[in-house]
Amino acid sequence: MTRLVIFTDLDGTLLDHYSYSAEPARQAWEAARAGGVPCIFNTSKTRAEVEQLQQKLGIDGPYIVENGASVWFPGDTDLPLPPDVQSAGDSYCKLLSVPRGEILDVLKPLRHEFSFRSLSDMSVAELMERTGLERQQAVLAANREFSEPLVWQDSEDALKECEKRLARHNLHLVRGGRFHHVIGACDKGQAMSWLLAVYQKAFGDAITSVALGDSDNDVDMLSAADIPVVVRSPAHAPPAIPNRPEVCITSSCGPEGWSEAVTSILVREGITAPQ
Ligand SMILES: [Mg+2]
Incomplete structure (x- = not known):
């Protein structure tokens, strides 16, 4: 038997780009949960934000934060945790990146050469204005542990040069829906593959991975998934997924598009009956 595992981006994918509501997708994620399909958040958001959102939506289980920087498991998880998973308070954590402090140290001298604003420069009021949170x-969003969001205020050429400079320190720059994010040598795809291996061990069956995302920072995750779904965005063109010509692009945007795709996948995989 094949088991399905869903990995989903949040902003602009499960959550509406403007209102941050997930309600239009509720029926679909509840159907997934009822069918025993884990629904794992894989987001640029922080742990504090995801914990609150999981509670609000009634979704539990592991999740991935800050663009693949770390994977978190609840303290009562049934999954077989590998030995490199650390205990962290009442949770367990697998770190795939460096701490934010190291990223800020690398960014410091680059401020003299490139024009950008980083989260550490912003007041809560500015962050509220830039995100609509x-x-x-906004306070939870600012509580980052492994990455630094930037508003790029320089040319595209300068951005490429800055990426090269960051690469010398083993840091990456990825483009999200609103910000560029400086992160360690990790991405959403690597974190997904790491967590899939944990599920593989737990289920012992073949696993079919579904990934849903709307932006460039989802491309690694979408490329690595068995069933990639690009959720249409009202704010930007769908990202291209290399070597995946079959990729499905939803007709609707955000959570409506999420619902459309997940509903049809659950039916196709025999998890729910056709309506
Ligand atoms: Mg997104």
Whole structure:
């Protein structure tokens, strides 16, 4: 038997780009959960934001934060955790990146050569204005542990040069829906593959991975998935997925598109009956 595991981006994918609502996708994720299909958030958001969102949506289980920088498991997880997973408070964590402090140290001298604004320069009020988040949400979003979001204010050529400079320190620059993110040598695809191996061990069956995302920072995850789904964005063109000409692009945007894709995959895989 093949088991399905869903990995999903949040902003602009499960959550509406403007309102951050996931409600239009509720029926689809509840159908997935009822069918025993894990639904794993794989996001640029922080741990504090994801924990709150999981609670609000009634979704539990492991999740991936800050563009693949770390994988988190609840303390009562049934999954067989590999030996390199650390205990962290009442959770377990697999680190795939460096701490944010190291990233800020590398960015410091680059400020004299390139024009950008980083999260560490922004007040909560500025972050609220740039993201449309409420104050409490913006505070959680600012609580980053493994990455630094940037607003790029320089040319595309300068951006390429800055990427090269960061690469010398083994750091990457990825483009999200609103910000560029400086992260360690990790990405959403590597983190997904790492977590899939844990599920593989737990299930012992063949696993079919589904990944849903809307932006460039989802491309690694989408490329590595068995069933990649590009969720249409109201804010930018769908990213190209190299070597995946069959990739499905949803007709609707955000959570409506998520619902459309997941509903049809659950039916196709025999997990739910056709309506
Ligand atoms: Mg997104």
